[in-house]
Each structure stands twice: as C-alpha cells, then as structure tokens.
Amino acid sequence: MAINLKTLGSKLAKYREQLKESIMEVASATGIDAARLIAIEAGQVEPSGDDVLILADHYRCDFKFFISNELVAPFEQTETLYRAHGNDFKKEDRRAIQDFLYLCETEDFLMRELGHPPKDFAFSPSGDYFKGHGEAAAARLRTALGHDDRAVPRDVYAEFRSVGVHVFRRKLGNSNISGLFIMHPVAGKCALVNHSEDIYRQRFSAAHEMAHAIFDSAQGASVSFDGPSGSDYLELRANRFASCFLMPPVFLKKLPPPNQWSDAETQRWANDLRVSCVALAIALKEAQLIDQANYDRIRRLRVPSEAKLDPELPDILNATQRLRKAHLLELGLSDFYVGLCFEGFSSGVISIGRLAEALLCSHGELDELANLYGRKLHGH
Template identity: 75%
Template structure:
C-alpha cells in the first residue's frame, strides 16, 4: 500500500501543533534535522521506517496511526478538547496529556495480551432529573462493588479500573483542572486525575470522572475544573455521583446530628469518609441534615494533610520509597500499571526495551524501578 505523503506529513504537523512544539523542539528531541522535518510535514519527503518510529515515539502515538488511513489514535478527541479549552493547557500539560493517553493505550494492550479483561458497568438513566441519574448510578455501582451502606470505598482507583476505566493520576500545572475523561478509540474510557491536587480531592475527582465515563463518554473528551463556571447540569450530575458514591445518603442519615459536632468531630468524620470537609458539608446540606450556619462552619475546616490516606502510597513504605513513588505517580506510574508492565515483561509479552518505553524511563532508571518494586528483569 502506497503512503499518502501529504496526509502523513499533516498528521505529524498536527500533532506537533497540538503539543505547541516548534520544529526545533522536535529536532532537539528526535535528532532529525529541522529541514528534514519540514520536508516530511510538507509531504515533500518520505520518512524512513526509523524516522516514523522515532517520531511516533516522540508523539507517544502508535506508529500505525501515521502510516494508515484508519483512525487508531484519539487525535480528534484531543483536538476538540483543545479547541474548547486550549488556553487552560500549558505546553507541559499538553505533553502530560499525551503521555497519559500513551499509558492508557499501553495498559489496554498489556491487559489484552495477559488476558486480564476487566469487568464492565452500564447504567441507563431515565427522565431528565440529572441528580437522580447520579444517585441511581452511585447506588448501582456501589452494589456492584459489594459495598454496604456504611462501607467507605478504600481504593476508588482500583474499583474504577475493575470496570474498564483506565485511571491515571498525573501532575498538571493548571491546578484548576481536576481531571479529564477521554474516550480513546482503542483503549476506551480514560480518566486523568490531576496529581497536583489534594489527596482527598483526587479521590473525588476520580469519582467525578467515573460519572463522565458512565453518562458522557459519547462526547469524546471533557475537562473538569475545580471551580467550574456556571451551573452546568452535566458537571452537577458528575459531582452528585461522586458525592453519593463516596458518602451515600443512607450512611449520612445514620450519623449523629451534625449540629452537635465539634470541629474535631467534623474533621474525624471527613477523614473516616476520606473526603475533605467542604465535600462533606455539601453532602450534608444536600441530605438536608445541616442548616446554613453548620454547613458554613464545617466547610471551613481542614483535615490535616498528614492524616490523609492515599491507597497507592501505603504506610508500609519508608521515607525514601514514599518519596520515589510520589515522583512516579506524578508521571502517571501507579503501582497497578507498573506491576502490569513488569508482569508482561516476565511473561515474554514485551522486551526489556519496550518495558522501559512503557514506563517512560531509561534503561538505567529501569534497573532502579525493578529494585524499588522487587522485580527481576529477564536475564538479570
């Protein structure tokens, strides 16, 4: 099959534009001369096989997207996202989003190769009461996860992954962006949670993006903000789902009367539910369990940072291990994903070189990661 050089070049050019990179930026990263890149993007030169692979790696995209006329990358979804919210994403954030999509696609590939098909969850809403949609879906998903009314979800990331959503936490520079939901044409629903946010806010954001996966995946891509403008019913529904999933009204109704809580009591209940006090106050108000004065008082309280629990940073880690894993989570490398990559390598599914690529690291760093996770590399 002959390659349409004009189409191929435009794909490279559009990806570079999405990432706000110059030809010099790409040349510096790939080692391909600026003039050569310009010829390729202009459809005036056919890239070698190695050049296609190098550029595909730079753009964190399956090389087949560039040489095929078939849509196998979430380019259009991202283009729509940036068209609507481009000013909210810095150059570094755009690279972070591209890395995130690469991790989702790699995770999907490895799970299929290892025969690790996840479960699924579907909820068909009826009527036009968006908060009712959220409440019903939360009840159904909690039931599917085996949660009793008084159960607090411990690891929401693992729970949402178990029903087929690729969940990654990744540091973004824009602290007002809470998360993204992108319907990847290959990997399916992909949720990015901003790791720059408070630990408990990240939990809420993950549940918020899960709601978008349930109700809004057909939109292709969406961005959620910590402080959204206006009263968007889609965002209201996602927030209501997150609240009901993490703090079910049936559980809140059995709590001691919040009007009698001391500040310490409110902080203790928020920490037991693994939410921030502001989220708890809103949930109590929605359940009509507090007056305005009590709502305002609880909202102003803060759970001490050192008391908050992150399920992907267990207390068993020593200080050095915790710091290193925090750095990896900033890049999107969760324990779940890292373990999957090492298992694929030990099973012969991917080579050591491909393992390093999947973990976004060099061969030297790969050895350090293997030690940190107690893994062995084939031949070592």
C-alpha cells in the same frame, strides 16, 4: 500499499501543533534534522522507518497511525479538547495529556494480552432529573462492587479500573483543572486526575470522571474544573454521583446529628470517609442534615495533611521509597500499571525496550524501578 506522504506529513504537523512545539524543539528532542522534518511534514520527503519510529515515540503515538489511513488515534478528541479549552492547558500539560493517552493505550493492550478483562458495568438513566441519575448510578455501582451502605471505598482508582475505566493520576500545571475524560478510540474510557490536587480532592475528582465515563462517553472528551458547577447539568450530575459514591445519603442519615459535631469530630468523620470537609459539608447540606451556620463552619475546616491516607502510597514504604513512588505517581505511573508492565515483560508479551518505553524511562533507570517494585529484569 504506498504511504501517502501528504497525509503522513499532515498528521505529524498536527501533533506537533497540538503540543505547541516548534520544528527546532522536535529536531532537538529526536535528533532528526530540522530541514528534513520540514520536508517530511510538507509531504516532500519519505521518512525512513527509523524516522517514523522516533517521531511516534516522541509524540507518544502508535507508529502505525502515521503510516496507515485506517488506524485511528485519540487525535480528534484532544483537538476538540484544545479547541474548547486551549488557553487552560499549558504546554507541559499538553505533553502530560499525550503521555496519559499513551499509558491508557498501553494498559489496555497489556490487560487484553495478559487476560485481565474488566468487569461489566452499565447504567441507563431514565427521566430528566440529572442529579437523580448521579445518585442512582452511584448506588448501582456500589452494589456492583460489593459495598454495603456503611462501606467506605478505600482505593477508588482500583475500583474504577476494575469496571473498565483507565484511571491515571498525573500532575498538571493548571491547578484549576481537576481532571478530564477522553473516550480513546482504542483503549476506551480514560480518566485523568490532576495529581497536583489534595489527596482527598483527587478521590472526588476520580469519582467525578467515573460519572462522565458512565453517562457522557458519547461526547468524546470533557474537562472538569475546580469550583462550583453552576448550571451545567452534566457537571452537577457528575458531582452528585461522586458525592453519593463516596458518601451514600443513607449512611449520612445514620450518623450522629452533624449539627452537634465539634470541629474535631467533623474532621474525624471527613477523614474516615476520605473526603474534604468542603465535600462533606455539601453532602450533609444536600441531605438536609445541617443548617447554614454549620454548613459554613464545616466548609472552613481542613483535615490535617499528615492524617490523610493515599492508597497508592502505603505506610509500609520507607521515606526514600515514598518520595520515589510519589514522583512516579505524578508522572501517571500507578502501582497497577507498573505491575502490568513488569508482568507483560516477564510473560514475554513486551520486550525490555518496550518495557522502558511503557514506564517512561531510559534503559538505565529500569534496574532502579525494578528494585523499587520488587521485580526482576534478568533471569525472569
């Protein structure tokens, strides 16, 4: 079937506009002449196969999307996202989101090819008490994951991935954005957590986006902001789910009386639960375990940053490895994802060229990455 040049050009132009990039910026990044790009977008010139591959790589999109009228990409969801919240996303954040969606699709492909299907988890709410939906779903998911009432989920990212949500942490320029959820037409449920946030806030944000994956996937896309939810029932439900998943009410009620905690004891409990003091204060108030004065006091406390634990940056790393892995996490490259990519390469599912693309790096950087993760590129 012949390529519809008008449709192809329109897709390329729309992606460029979504990313707020000029023709000259795309020309500089891809090496394709600006005049040729203009003609391709106008549907006046048929791009070469190399042109399509280069542009698909630049826009982090499956090249088949551009040359087919049947294949879909998450374009409609991001278009909806930017239409509703366009002013909240800086130019670099739009590029970060495009990278995130590419990582989700690659992760989904590798999981299927390597035979790593997620567990099934579904929850159907009843009634119209939204906060009750969140509480019940959190209890159900904790049970499905094998947690008793006292268990503290150590690596929520791994747990949410295990039930079919692609979770990536990526640094965003807008610190007011906690995370976002997108229903990818190929990869399915995808959650982005802003890596710019505090480590424990990121855990809460991941759980919040997990709630959107459970309840709101039919809406396609949503953005979560730092701050009170107001009267937004979907956000209230997601916050309640996150709170109950991380701090089950039945567990909180078994704690020593929180009104009698010292500041140090409060910080210790928050750190044991891997949550911020603000989140702990809200949960204790919701459970009617503290008075207003203690609520206000606990909210003002902070867990020392050096005491916080990140499951994806374990203590066994040396200082150099820790800095390097922290930077990779900012780009969205989790240990789980990197491990899948190297497994895909060693199993012959992807080539070394595709491995470099999947890890958002050049061929020259692959050796360093392989060494950091204890993997082999040669003689695999």
